[in-house]
Each structure stands twice: as structure tokens, then as C-alpha cells.
Amino acid sequence: MPRLSEVIAALDALWPPSRAEQWDAVGTVCGDPDAEVTRVLFAVDPVREIADEAVTLGADLIVTHHPLYLRGTTTVGAGTPKGRVVHTLIKHDIALHVAHTNADTADPGVSDALAGALDLRVTGPLVPDPSDPAGRRGLGRLCELDHPETLREFTARCAAWLPPTAQGIRVAGDPDAPIRRVAVSGGSGDSLFEQVRAAGVDAFVTADLRHHPVSEAREQSPLALVDAAHWATEWPWCEQAAAQLDAISERNGWGLRTHVSRTVTDPWTAHAPSVTTPSLPGAPN
């Protein structure tokens, strides 16, 4: 049975903390390095529901993509939502470890998992990491479809193969436009428009797209935009990461039990399609 420190060392080899963005807060949030680990739960968000799930499961370690505290704090009091998570974890001897931007740019990383979920063939990173001589690490991925399809069909593919959320899939573009090459980036992607346009792809799959960046991008090129729920674009990484740890556990004879949380922690909980109301813009007269 491995100690937490051994498991963390293996995770750090997959996603070296030194490769995280400067503003990020990755690594071990809580946990005793000498504690034994038997069960590991992977999830996107270190929220109360996930902490409670780990307790029910009897997990000794949670690995999440998002940090618990991104900025400094002066309290872990249980009267705060994040402090409550810390209390729950420590009371039940559960460690929490975060791999965020260091997992985004890894090989394989978050966007490889997203491409895999959509059955897209990855051809390389969207924004290559200059420190990788192999040219495989970096932010986002450029992908190809085996057979071109219309934006309408590609949207249906995203809706069917990403985990279901209240948001579903939002799209900007001509539904009949042919899609052959695609850029994908798990999580918030609207800072990447310039690189996506330069790559000359037909569509960009990401999350959290805002009015102005989308409006400007649509004015500049016929690039189709496919916006899924943030959680849905990153959840496939949990399965990929669990499989990576399974392989390490097998090599080392650790006998770890890994689990991937199916709890939807996307914060949006409902979506109402618009209803046509006479006298409002868009209504037939």
C-alpha cells in the first residue's frame, strides 16, 4: 500500500507543478505524506458534494482539476464553504491534490481527453510549449475529423458525447458549414481566438465564451464556435487521469482503487430555450 507522498510523487511526474502558470495554485492542499492510500477519487471541482462523495466512498485522496484556493486565505473556518471542505477532508483523513494548468498543457493533457471524448484525431498542440522539444505539450489541441461533417452534425456529436449538463451546447456559425479541422481547449477558451484563427481550423470547441470575443471572432472569420459547459469540457480528463494512475499503480503493485466522480458540478442547473413572444425582437409580425 503506497504512502500519500509516493502517490503524489507519481502524480507530479505526470503533471509537474513547475509547469503550472505563475498565477495558479496547484499541488497538495491537505493530507499527511505518511498516510496510506487505497482509494482515489478524481473530480473537476473540489466542492462540498465531492468531499461528501469521497467520505461515502472511503477515499483517502481526491485529485481535482480546479484549485480549492486560487488566492491566499486567512481562514479555513468551517463557516466558509471552502473551509467546510477542508474540515470534512481532514476529519476523514482525506487528502486533496490539484493538477490544473500543469494538467492542461501536459502530454496527454486536458484537451487530449476532450478530443478523445469527441473521437477527434489530435495532430498537435494549439499553443505549443516552447520548452518541449517533441512539440507535443501545450495549450489546446488541433484535431482532424476522419470524415468531414456539417456544423449541425458536429454539434450533435458534441451534445451526444460530452457528459450531459444543463447548458448543453451553444453554437455560433452556419449549420451547413463543413467541419474538417477543429481546435479544442478544455475550460475557458476565449483568450485563444487569435491562435485558433491563425491555425485556420473550421471550428473551435471550448467553454465560457463571452459576447464580445464571440461577436468579434464571428465578424473576422467564418470560424464556427462551439461552447460546452466548462465542467463538461474538463470532465473527460478525470477518466484519462484515473487510467494513468491505474497504470502506475499496476506497475508498482500498489493495488489502488481509482474512481471518477459522475457528480455534475457545473454550476448552471437549468436551461430554458427562448419562447417567441409577440412584440419582442425576433417575433414574427
Ligand SMILES: [Zn+2]
Ligand atoms: Zn477549468
